[in-house]
Amino acid sequence: MKTLLKSLCLFSLLFTSFLFAQTTTKSTFLVKGECGMCKDRIETSAKKTGAKTANWNATTQKLDIEFDADKTSSDQILKQIAEVGHDNELYSAPTQTYDQLPGCCLYEREPSFLKTAITEQPVKQDNQFFVRGNCSSCKSRIEKAATSAGADSSSWDSNTQMVTLNFDPAKTSADLILKKIADVGHDNEKFTSTDDTYKNLPGCCLYDRELPLGVKSDLVHDDEAESAAPKKDFSQHADHFDKSIEEVRLIRLADATALSKKETGLTFNIGGKELLKAACCNLSESFETNATVDVSFTNAVTGTKQLKMLGLDQKYTSLTKELLPSIRGLAAPYGLNLIPGRWIGGIQLTKGGSTVVNGYESITGQINTELLKANDNPETSINFFGDVHGRVETNITSTTQLNEHWNQSVLLHGNATLSKTDSNDDGFLDQPTGNQINAAYLLNYNDLDHSGLGTHFGISFVKDQRFGGQTTFDKKIDRSKQTAYGVGIDLSRFEIWNKTGYVFKDKPYQSIGWMNQFTTHQQDSFFGNRNYWGNQNTFYSNLVFESIIGNSNNKFKTGASFLYDQYDEDYLTQNYKRTETVPGVFFEYTLTGLKYTLVAGARTDFHNLAGTQFTPRLNFKYDVTDKTILRLSAGRGFRTANVFAESQQYFGSNRQIEILGNGGKIYDLKPEIAWNYGASVQQEFKLFNRKATLVADFFRTDFQNQVLADLDISPQKLVFYNLEGESFANSFQTQLDFAPAKNLELRLAYKYYDVQAEFLGGKREIPFMPKNRGFFNASYSTDKTDKGAFWNIDTTLQLIGKQKLPNLNSNPLEYRLPEFSKSYSTLNAQISRNFNKNIRAYVGGENLLGYTQNNPIIDVQNPFGNYFDAGMVYAPIMGANVYFGLDFKF
Template identity: 25%
Template structure:
C-alpha cells in the first residue's frame, strides 16, 4: 500500500480509469516506499508515486493539488473477500455499513457521512447510485479491480450531486495488459463459495477483450445467536463483465464495457421457504435483482484533446419484506464531454454533462398528489464545469474550479472550489482544499428502512437540495529512515451542511420523518496513516480517524450525534514475507462507540461497544503461477448483541399486548452495526497465466 490516506477533497476524476488504461501503471514513474533505497538515492532522487488523476487528467500524486488515496488489488488480497463492499473496510475512514440485520443491505460511509453522500464510480462513470446503492455494491466482485481511488470530501464541482461525502472510483482491469487467464476459487467454513474466472482475447495488435465471470453462493443457514433468524443473508449471485480496449494513434483513448448482475438474496426466519414469499405466516426478506451496465470513453480523432464519456444502467428489483412488496425500476443515462488545453503554466479543462434518471416503484413516492395515477420520476440534470490548474512555480500549484448545474425542480446550483499545493522539497507536501457540495435526494431509493416497511416514511414539506461548505488541510511527510521511507499522511477536515436532510427515528417508532434540518450539520475530524517497511521483511500500515459528526437544531442547546459514526476508528495491516514466497497477513478494523437507532424505552444500549474485526491469512505463491491461501476471519469472534427487536413477533401481531409488551416495542431491523458472522475459516487457490 502506498501513499494511503485521508484527505477530504473536492476532486474530480471521471476519466481517470480510461486514461489509466491508456497510460497504465508501467508507464508511470514511481518509487515504492517498501523498496530499499540508499541514503544517497533518497536525497537525490525525486520521490514520486504512481500516475493518478486528480483533476480530470493523469498527473503524478506529488504534483496533484488534490489528495487521492490509491489502493491496488494486491492490497485488498491481504484479506480476500467476494465483493468490493466488504473489501473497502480496509480503507481508513471508510466504513461499509450494514443497515438491516435481516437482508444485510448496506452502503458505504466516508468520514461518518451516510451512504447517499458517497458516489461510487466504475471506470470514472457514475454507475452505482440511488437504488443500486442498496444491493448493487455487493455485486461488484474484486476480480474486476485493477485499483481503487478514494477521495474524501465534497466533489460536486466535478461530479455534481451524490458526491457530497466523497468518491470511490473502481478502476477495472485493462484488457490490453490483463493476464491471459486468471482463476480465483475460495470457500469458507460458513459455506460461502466464490468463483472468479477471467480470460482475455487479442484481435490483432490493436484490439483486446477481457471476459470475466464471478459466481458467489452462500445458501447454508446459520443461527448462532438463537433468535430464529438467519445470521447472514443467503445469496446466490452471478456477474458477467466484458471490456474492450483499443490501441489508437497518438495513444488516444477508446474503451467500452458491459456488465450484467443477477442476485437472489434472502434473510429471515429459519423455517422460511419460497412458498412463504409475500405471506404473513413466516417472515422473510426476499430480493431478486437484475442489473445491466454499459460504459465507455472515446477521444476524438483531432489535434485538440477532446474526450467523450458515457454510461447507462438499468436496475430492476423485485422484493418482499415480510408481506410488503417493493417493486422498483431505475434507468440512468449519463454523458460527458470535456476539452483539455495546455496554455503555458495553465492547464484548462472545460466540460459539459447531461444525466437523466428514470425511477418508478410501487410506493406512494411515485404516485400523483391525488393518489389516482402512477407518476415515475424523470429527472434530467444539465451541467457545465471549468477548471484551471496553474503551476505557479516548482513549489506551488493552484487549482480553481466552478460547476453549474440546472435541475427542473431545484433550478440553478453553483459549486466552486479552490485547491493549493505547496511542496518545498520531495519529502514534504501541504495541500489545502476549499469548496462546496450539493445533493438532490430521492429518499425512496436510498433508505432501506423505508423499503422494508418496518417503518413508515413521512416527508415533510418540499425538500430543498442539501448544500455544504468544506475545508481540508492535508500534510504528507516522507521520512528517510535507514535507507527506507516512512510515509506519514495526515488530514484535518471541516464540513458545514445547510438544508441538511435528516431522518427522525426517535419521534415515532413506527415512522422515519424526513425534513430539511432547522439548523445545521457539522462533520469534522482528523485522520492519520503511517506506512513503513522494516529492514527485515515486515511492512506495517496503521491508520486512525477521529470524527465529530452531528446536527444542531435551532432553538436547542444540545446536538444530535450522527447515527453509525464512531468517534474513533482505525485500520491495521501487517505483512511478513518469508524467502520461500510464503507470506502472513494480519489485518483488521477497530471501531469506537457509535450512536444506534434505538426505540423509546429501549433496553438495548444507545451506543455500541468498542469492537475489533481482525483477520489472519497465510499465503504461498509458486513460480508456476499458482497461489494457495488460507486463514481465519473475525479472529476475536465479535458479533453484536440483540440486533433484532422482537424477532418472535416480526409481523407485530402482539405489539399492543399490555402484559407481554408494556413498552409497545415493534419488530425492528435497524439496530445492527456489524456483521453477525462469527469466527470462520477460509481456503482458496489462485492461478494466473500471463
C-alpha cells in the same frame, strides 16, 4: 540420397539460424510510464525506429525489444522513446515534452533509470545554473549552501541538474552562492569542488564528474540506498567507479496502496496487491485493509455492507466505475455487492471535493473503480472461493490483446450462499441465502500515437436474488400463506457505456473526450408484509475538451454534461415517479508552479426539479520540500435524496415511514447542499533507516437542507424532513505507513469523528457513528524462490469506539437500547502461498476475535409486532468466519 538431403536441410537450417542470431538482438531496458497510452506510445516509437517487436510492461517498467543490429541500435530506439516523452536508461525526455503528456501519463521522474545520459543541456534562464548532483541528499545540501551564502530561496532539480536562485544583488551574487555550493561538494558551471570534498560525500551523492554539465550522472541511486555502503568504499574507487561495476540497477516496487504525490487532491491508488490481502469478494469488501473508508453491516436481515467516509454515509461519496456514475440512486443499498472484487484492476480514492469534470454529487470524496484490462499482462485467471458459512463463488477473467490496437476483457462471476446460518439461535438467518450471476465485456482500441484516437466500450449484466428472515421461512410457499417473517430481494442491472478520446496531432497537450452511458436498475423486494419495487433508467453524457493557455503550466478543461434519471417506485400502496434532467457546463483551470499546483473549477447545472445549481471547487498543493506536501481543498456539492432506497436498512422493522414535506419537488423535499473544506500534510521521512510516510488530514462538511432520517421521534416511526439549523461532520485522521524490516509493511491510523445535526428534538449526534476508531495492518512476505514461490501473511486489527444509539425509551424496558454502544475490536487475517507465477492458495478469517452484538434484533420473537426492529445494528452479528480460495492463471 535421402540422408544427404536431410543433412543439407539440417545444415541450411543451422546456417540460417546462425545468420539470424548474428543480426537479431534481443534486449531489455527500463522505460518509465504509467498507463495503456504510455504502452502504445513507447512500443510504437520503438517499432518506428526499427524494432521488430516491442513489448512494454507498466508493472515492471521493462521494455523487451528485438531489432536487426545492422539496421538500428538500442541507442537509437531509446533516444526516440525519450523524444516522445519517456525517460529510460540512456536518455531523459525533454521537460517540455514530458509536461505536454496527457495527465494519466505523467509518471514519477525520480528515482531516475539513467545509466549513461546523452541528452542535450536544457535551456536555462538567467537565474538558473548547472549544478551536479544525484539524490534528495544532494538537493538538501545544495539548497542549504545557497541559503547560507545569502540566497533568499533556491530550488535544485535533479532531472535538469539546475538550481534556480532568487537573491538580492545588493547582498550577494551568483558567484558567491555557486562558490559556496562547490565548497560543500557539488561541481557547477562556475566552480569545481575539491577532490577530497567530493570523495567525502555519501555514496548516493557521488555523481559522474566527467559528463557534460547539465547531464545527469550515470550512477543511479534510490533514497533507500543512501546508507548501503560506507563512505570509504566509494572514496577508494571514485575515480574508476564505472569500470569496477558494470551496472547498478535499483527498482522500486509499486506500493499496494500508494498516496499520490503528484495529485492535487488527497488521492490513494489501491492496486491489485492490496486487494489480494483480504477475501475481497465484492467492492464492499475491498476496503478491509484501508484506513480511510469505514465498512459496516446495515441491518440484521439483508447481510449487506455500506461504506462511510469522513464520518458520513456512503450516499455522500461519488462512486464511479471507469469514471462513469455507478452506485447511486436506487443502486445505493446493494450496488457494492454487484462489482466482484476479482474484476477490479485498481481503485482511486480521493478524500474531499473532487474535480468538477466528473459532476456535482461528490461531497465527501470520490471512489473510482477501474475494471481489468489487457494493458499490462494479458492473461486468463480462474478463482474459486468458499467459507464455512456456505458462501461459494467462482470468477473467470480473461484479458486478451487482439492485435496492435485492439484488446478485450471478458469478466464472469457467480456466487451462491447455500447454507442457512443462525449462529446466535435467535431464529433469524445471519445472512440471506441466494445467488448472483454477473458478466461483463470490455473492448478497447488505442491508436493515439498514429491517428490520435482511442475508444473504450463496455457492457455488463447482473442478476442477484437473496432470501432471508426467519429460518422457517420457505421461499417456495406463497407469501399469503406464510406464517414466518421473510425477506426477498431480487435485483437486475444492465449497463452499456463508451468512452472515446482524440489527441490532436502535433498538439499532445490538447485532446477531446466524450463519455456516454445507459443504465437500467430494477429491484423487486419484500420485508415481511412490506413491498418495495423500484426501477431507474439513467443516461449520462460528458464531453470534455482539454488544452493549454500559452504553455503547459496553464492547463484547462471545459465541457458540458447531461444526466437523465427516470425513477419509478412503489412502497406499500403508494407510487412515486419523477424524471430528473440535468444539463450542465463546467470549466477547470490548472496552474502549475515550481512548487505548487492550483486547480480551480466551477460548474453550473440546470436541474429541472432542483433549480440552477452553481458548484465551485478549489484544490491546492504546495511542495514545502521534496518530502513535505501541504494540500488544501474547498468545494460545494448537491444531490437529490432517494429516501426509500437509501434507508432500506430500516425496512426490516415495523417503523412507519413519514415524510414531513416543505414544498420541494422530490418527495416533497428540497435538494441537499453541502460545503466541504479540508487540509492535509504528507510527510516522508526515515524510520528504522527505511522510508516512512505520515499523513494527517482534517475535513469539515457543512450541510444546508440536509434530508435527515429521524429515528428518535418514535421507535415505531422513521421520519424524513429537511434540516432547519446546523448539521456538520468534522473528520480528523492520521496515518503512518512504514516498513521496519525487509518484506514487512505496517500501517497505523487513528480517526476522530464529530458528526451532529439539529433534529426536531434538538441538536444531537448522528447515530451509529463512533467518535474514535483505531486501525492497524501488518503485511509480511517471504523472499521469492527461483520458481517465484513465496508466502504472504496479512492481518488487520480495528478498534471501534462507542456509538450513539437511537432513543427507544418509549418502548417497554426489554425493548430499549442504551444511550451508547460498547466499544469493540475486530481482527481479520489471511495467509496465502504463491506456488509459482500461476497458482496461488489462500486461507483467511474474518472477525477472529468473535465479537458479536447481543440481541441484534429487537422483539425477535414477534416479527410482525409493533416493537420488532432489525435495523439497530452497530456491531458484527456473525462470529468468526473462515474462508479459503484458489487462484489459477494461464
